[in-house]
Amino acid sequence: xxxxxxxxxxxxxxxxxxxxxxxxxxxxxxxxxxxxxxxxxxxxxxxxxxxxxxxxxxxxxxxxxxxxxxxxxxxxxxxxxxxxxxxxxxxxxxxxxxxxxxxxxxxxxxxxxxxxxxxxxxxxxxxxxxxxxxxxxxxxxxxxxxxxxxxxxxxxxxxxxxxxxxxxxxxxxxxxxxxxxxxxxxxxxxxxxxxxxxxxxxxxxxxxxxxxxxx
Amino acid sequence: xxxxxxxxxxxxxxxxxxxxxxxxxxxxxxxxxxxxxxxxxxxxxxxxxxxxxxxxxxxxxxxxxxxxxxxxxxxxxxxxxxxxxxxxxxxxxxxxxxxxxxxxxxxxxxxxxxxxxxxxxxxxxxxxxxxxxxxxxxxxxxxxxxxxxxxxxxxxxxxxxxxxxxxxxxxxxxxxxxxxxxxxxxxxxxxxxxxxxxxxxxxxxxxxxxxxxxx
Numbered sequence: 001x002x003x004x005x006x007x008x009x010x011x012x013x014x015x016x017x018x019x020x021x022x023x024x025x026x027x028x029x030x031x032x033x034x035x036x037x038x039x040x041x042x043x044x045x046x047x048x049x050x051x052x053x054x055x056x057x058x059x060x061x062x063x064x065x066x067x068x069x070x071x072x073x074x075x076x077x078x079x080x081x082x083x084x085x086x087x088x089x090x091x092x093x094x095x096x097x098x099x100x101x102x103x104x105x106x107x108x109x110x111x112x113x114x115x116x117x118x119x120x121x122x123x124x125x126x127x128x129x130x131x132x133x134x135x136x137x138x139x140x141x142x143x144x145x146x147x148x149x150x151x152x153x154x155x156x157x158x159x160x161x162x163x164x165x166x167x168x169x170x171x172x173x174x175x176x177x178x179x180x181x182x183x184x185x186x187x188x189x190x191x192x193x194x195x196x197x198x199x200x201x202x203x204x205x206x207x208x209x210x211x212x213x214x215x
Numbered sequence: 216x217x218x219x220x221x222x223x224x225x226x227x228x229x230x231x232x233x234x235x236x237x238x239x240x241x242x243x244x245x246x247x248x249x250x251x252x253x254x255x256x257x258x259x260x261x262x263x264x265x266x267x268x269x270x271x272x273x274x275x276x277x278x279x280x281x282x283x284x285x286x287x288x289x290x291x292x293x294x295x296x297x298x299x300x301x302x303x304x305x306x307x308x309x310x311x312x313x314x315x316x317x318x319x320x321x322x323x324x325x326x327x328x329x330x331x332x333x334x335x336x337x338x339x340x341x342x343x344x345x346x347x348x349x350x351x352x353x354x355x356x357x358x359x360x361x362x363x364x365x366x367x368x369x370x371x372x373x374x375x376x377x378x379x380x381x382x383x384x385x386x387x388x389x390x391x392x393x394x395x396x397x398x399x400x401x402x403x404x405x406x407x408x409x410x411x412x413x414x415x416x417x418x419x420x421x422x423x424x425x426x427x428x429x430x
Contacts, residue, residue: 012393125403130393175392178227178345181400182412183392188340190426193419197397200415204408211405 003123005202007108008115010128010166010174013158014136014144014151016186017129018110020194025108027195033101034110041097047090055090057111058161059168091169111162115180116170125205127198128175128183135187181205218338220417222323223330225343225381225389228373229351229359229366231401232344233325235409240323242410248316249325256312262305270305272326273376274383306384326377330395331385340420342413343390343398350402396420 007024011017018034025032033040038056042049081089095117101107102118115126131139133152140151159175166174173179182201184194222239226232233249240247248255253271257264296304310332316322317333330341346354348367355366374390381389388394397416399409 128392177343177390177392177395177398180392180398181403183343183395183398184416185396188396188423189416189419190423193423196419197412197416201399201404201412204404204411208403208405208408 003106003206005106006102006114006118006121006124007106007198008118008124008126009108009110010115010126010162010180011111012130012136012175013155013162014138014140015129015131016139016191016194017127019191020127020129020186020198021108021110023191023195024198027199028106030106030108031101031104032108032110033098037094037097037101037109037112040101041090041094044097044100045093047093051086052090052094055087057165058087059165113166113169116166116172125182125198125202126180128177128180129186129194130175130183131185131187218321218421220321221317221329221333221336221339222321222413223333223339223341224323224325225330225341225377225395226326227345227351227390228370228377229355230344230346231354231406231409232342234406235342235344235401235413236323236325238406238410239413242414243321245321245323246316247323247325248313252309252312252316252324252327255316256305256309259312259315260308262308266301267305267309270302272380273302274380328381328384331381331387340397340413340417341395343392343395344401344409345390345398346400346402 007021009017009021011020021034022032035053035056038052039049041047041052081092084092091113094112098109098112098114098117101109102114102121115124118124133155136155137148137151140146140155141148146154163174166172177183182198184197186194189197222236224232224236226235236249237247250268250271253267254264256262256267296307299307306328309327313324313327313329313332316324317329317336330339333339348370351370352363352366355361355370356363361369378389381387392398397413399412401409404412
């Protein structure tokens with residue numbers, strides 16, 4: 001497991017994907033990036049951290065909103081950085097932060113289109129964690145303290161928001177098998193089970209790479 | 216591995232999903248059903264085997280076609296078996312055959328909405344195998360003897376047909392992570408690598424089930 005591997009984790013809300021990422025980083029002794037990325041992106045750019053929190057995993061404001069707010073150019077041609085909608089600017093800054101942390105060596109990155117940002121990096125293993133809605137509601141209530149009556153709605157709305165964000169900034173599709181190296185139902189094998197499967201997947205991939213000479 | 220487990224495998228064309236199924240069945244010493252299901256369904260029903268081959272993993276003919284062919288009832292109300300479009304009749308017969316083989320014990324079943332047909336069976340592990348298009352074209356040319364110029368088109372058209380079939384007869388979605396227990400990119404870990412991951416997944420699921428008392 002000495003080879004550099006970047007693990008990117010997409011996840012349904014309440015599936016425990018974040019916990020899988022944390023447990024994976026701990027087991028392998030490598031850095032873990034989730035909300036940490038926001039503070040780093042803020043530091044890199046000079047924008048305030050709260051701006052990154054507000055925009056986190058949300059797509060750019062609608063064109064209409066941008067027009068009303070006056071931050072969309074009416075002329076044709078390629079947009080300069082300062083002419084882009086704010087969320088697009090924040091996304092580009094965050095993507096640079098993702099590339100920077102990934103260049104330092106093995107790590108785990110949660111969400112934020114990291115698999116797409118790093119799509120040309122051969123050392124990426126991209127993962128998607130999901131679970132049936134009943135299991136996700138249970139986790140949302142028990143672990144995140146969300147009211148039982150609202151929990152299903154919160155799960156579904158967060159998924160929709162993450163899918164919109166991912167599909168807006170990438171040309172892959174959120175939650176489709178072909179977007180990821182491996183996807184797992186966490187309700188069937190638990191958090192540590194997911195970590196086991198991902199570690200085994202890494203060993204198999206390294207062996208397969210050596211066998212084939214190249215991927 | 217003494218517990219009954221039914222493995223259903225969905226797959227992109229050219230991903231090696233069928234080979235994964237065969238290798239899995241061999242490693243576990245359990246039956247493997249692919250085209251075999253068609254002969255069994257024919258025998259069960261009295262319809263000819265060639266009819267099942269023609270309809271294999273294709274959705275029912277369009278309503279227009281059915282009207283022209285005169286096999287769609289113009290009256291309202293629930294359809295009797297003999298009033299259904301032929302492909303729907305064949306699908307129901309094939310589903311009964313799938314339930315019959317699954318009731319006999321552990322096995323591997325390729326495609327044909329088996330995961331959906333058996334959706335209430337707690338012993339099902341549903342798998343999706345996929346790979347990047349370049350790897351699938353390579354397999355289509357080298358293993359299936361398809362002309363290089365046509366191979367990509369054949370892969371994409373077969374995927375579309377399988378997706379249509381699956382989405383028509385189920386209320387799940389073909390190729391979405393949440394439809395399956397586990398999905399794997401076969402190009403990254405190879406056929407035997409996929410088998411390793413699935414066997415490990417089974418062990419983890421059995422341990423998790425024992426731990427939780429129930430899934």
